Amino acid sequence: MTPPATPEIDQDVVDAIGALGNRSRLEILLALAEAERDRQEQWIRMTFTELYDAVDLESTSQFSYHLDRLVGPFVAEAADGYRLTYAGDKIVRTILAGLYENTRRFDDTDVGGSCVFCGTDSLVAAVDEEQFVVRCASCDTRLLTDLLPESQTRHRSASEIVDSVGTRIWGSFTLIRDGVCPECFGPIETTIDAHCHDGRTLYTLESTCRECWITFHVPIEAIAALHPAAAGFFWEHGIAVLERPLWEFFEQIATKTVTTDVETVEPFAATVEIALDGETGRFEIDDELTVMPIS
Ligand SMILES: [Zn+2]
Ligand SMILES: [Zn+2]
Secondary structure (H helix, E strand, O other), rough: OOOOOOOOOOOHHHHHHHOOHHHHHHHHHHHHHHHHHHOOOOOOOOOOHOOOOOOOOOHHEEEEEHHHHHHHOEEEEOOOOEEOOOHHHHHHHOOOOOOOOOOOOOOOEOOOOOOOOOOOOOEEEEEEOOEEEEEEEEOOOEEEEEOOHHHHOOOOOOHHHHHHHHHHHHHHOOOOOOOOOOOOOOEEEEEEEEEEEEOEEEEEEEEEOOOOOOOOEEEHHHHOOHHHHHHHHHOOOOOOHHHOOOOHHHHHHOOEEEEEEEEEEOOOEEEEEEEEEEEEEHHHHHHOOEEEOOO
């Protein structure tokens, strides 16, 4: 994979970001978002007068000046009024979601599943430096680290936060498998990474977005589990695999219920086996990360 080129920061970007540092302009963006919320519709247009009435400014000339600074990057102007652009929409939702606030902590919470390293069922979910982590209280190994924005924590109890992260991880994996960045929807490039542990090699996808550079690590077994036939095989054996968070799925790997045999890394070709109640489901994964059941 060729590393993404470092982009120059255009003066346009500096000017656009600079234009946001003003209360009245942020109020204009909020007024447009509020109209969308009240009418439960996106891309709502507001007339000049409607917007002026929604913002606390003394004169129309002052208002006009501030609105002009937003038109282009954050607000689009049409014959029938003004609406948020995609960037304006992102900015306003970023503010509403509390992105500029620190993620709140929650009390360490015992979670299900067992440690892939020591096998004990002593997993704990916690916040560490604004990250969501699942670690083993027995051997103190960190099994999983994920982003945790303020909006995910603000109106949820500790157990609801943990559940929401569990749901979000599988959702992200579905996008990553198909080469879509969960953060910006840009194209993802994936390489295979091997980790040796206890005489066993575990493989993960190392997926990096070409556009926004964010990197994700996905166990190869999780890609297999996303296939309807694999989820169905689990289901037939009483396990709703995708309804349970990823750290509970780790148990299937730790106990060798799910095993992976990588034939070649370049191009990638692997077989994932799921052994339950004396039956075995086999799945091939190719270089495109396509999963095919082997009959
Ligand atoms: Zn452990
Ligand atoms: Zn991205």
